[in-house]
Amino acid sequence: MLNYHSYETFSTQDWPWIRMVFFLQGCPFRCLYCQNPDTISTDKNKQISKERILKLVYKEKEYFWKDWWVTFSWWECLLQIKELIPVLKLLKQNWIHTCLDTNWFLLNDDVKEALKYTDHVLPDIKWMTPKLHKKITGTDNLTSLDFIRYIDEQWMNYWIRYVVVPWLTDNKEDIKKLWEYIQTLKNFQKINLLKYHTMAIPKWEKLWREYPLKKVPAAWDEDIQKVKAILTQYIDKNLIQ
Numbered sequence: 183m184l185n186y187h188s189y190e191t192f193s194t195q196d197w198p199w200i201r202m203v204f205f206l207q208g209c210p211f212r213c214l215y216c217q218n219p220d221t222i223s224t225d226k227n228k229q230i231s232k233e234r235i236l237k238l239v240y241k242e243k244e245y246f247w248k249d250w251w252v253t254f255s256w257w258e259c260l261l262q263i264k265e266l267i268p269v270l271k272l273l274k275q276n277w278i279h280t281c282l283d284t285n286w287f288l289l290n291d292d293v294k295e296a297l298k299y300t301d302h303v304l305p306d307i308k309w310m311t312p313k314l315h316k317k318i319t320g321t322d323n324l325t326s327l328d329f330i331r332y333i334d335e336q337w338m339n340y341w342i343r344y345v346v347v348p349w350l351t352d353n354k355e356d357i358k359k360l361w362e363y364i365q366t367l368k369n370f371q372k373i374n375l376l377k378y379h380t381m382a383i384p385k386w387e388k389l390w391r392e393y394p395l396k397k398v399p400a401a402w403d404e405d406i407q408k409v410k411a412i413l414t415q416y417i418d419k420n421l422i423q
Contacts, residue, residue, distance in 0.1 A: 183229040184265050187221045187256060191242045201281070202242055204235065205256040206266075211285055212320035213308070214394040215347060217382040221256050232269040239278060253304075255283035263292045270299035283343075286329035287321060297333065303340040304374075305330045309351060310359035318350070327363065334367045341371060341423070346401045346409050347378040354412055361416040374423045375409055377401040 187205045194200060208224035209216075216222065239252055252273055259266060259282060273280050282296070283304040297303070307326065309315040316322050333340050344360065346352050364370050378401045386393040410422050 201251040203253045206259045208261040209258040232272045251279045253281040260288045274299045286326045289329045306343045343374045345376045357412040
């Protein structure tokens with residue numbers, strides 16, 4: 183049984199095709215700009231079986247455009263990796279494409295086993311500088327980078343995701359370090375730039391918590407273009423989304 187927060191039957195975010203997304207509960211990160219603080223707790227929320235997941239996916243099958251995709255997301259699905267393995271196995275047995283969207287804070291035998299039944303991964307790089315990464319997320323970034331290197335060596339399909347936060351992750355020095363890391367990868371396919379937004383503020387307030395980045399503005403198209411302009415000095419623009 184998976185402990186989950188919610189699910190979405192018709193998602194078009196972070197992937198070019200329609201996907202069904204299951205948002206799992208629990209996260210070891212404590213990001214200052216967390217967009218879903220209500221999912222951080224590992225307390226049991228709602229539980230769902232692999233059979234129920236398969237039934238829900240079959241129910242929505244006619245809405246899938248090209249490939250039949252199911253993504254497990256939110257932060258952090260690897261906390262339930264032992265429970266996730268049989269779910270991924272069942273989906274693959276039914277020819278359903280699977281995707282994991284995580285911070286990749288963990289790399290062990292269970293994770294490697296789960297990847298055998300995963301078609302696509304969306305590893306998230308928050309900051310390249312370890313000290314700043316720990317200050318902003320509460321953890322270091324070494325395991326995350328090791329994980330990306332592992333899936334790269336396995337020649338898996340993956341897109342790196344990078345959240346553009348004005349004043350924090352959009353400076354030339356950090357973007358250059360990001361590229362220097364990407365340059366060491368053999369199977370790099372694409373980087374997906376995501377806009378930071380402030381829609382989570384009401385969620386923080388509802389939990390009686392002060393939002394740490396209240397003065398940081400949401401990212402706009404020009405912020406994304408600024409980062410793209412830096413990256414295109416080093417990388418083909420067609421590899422930037």
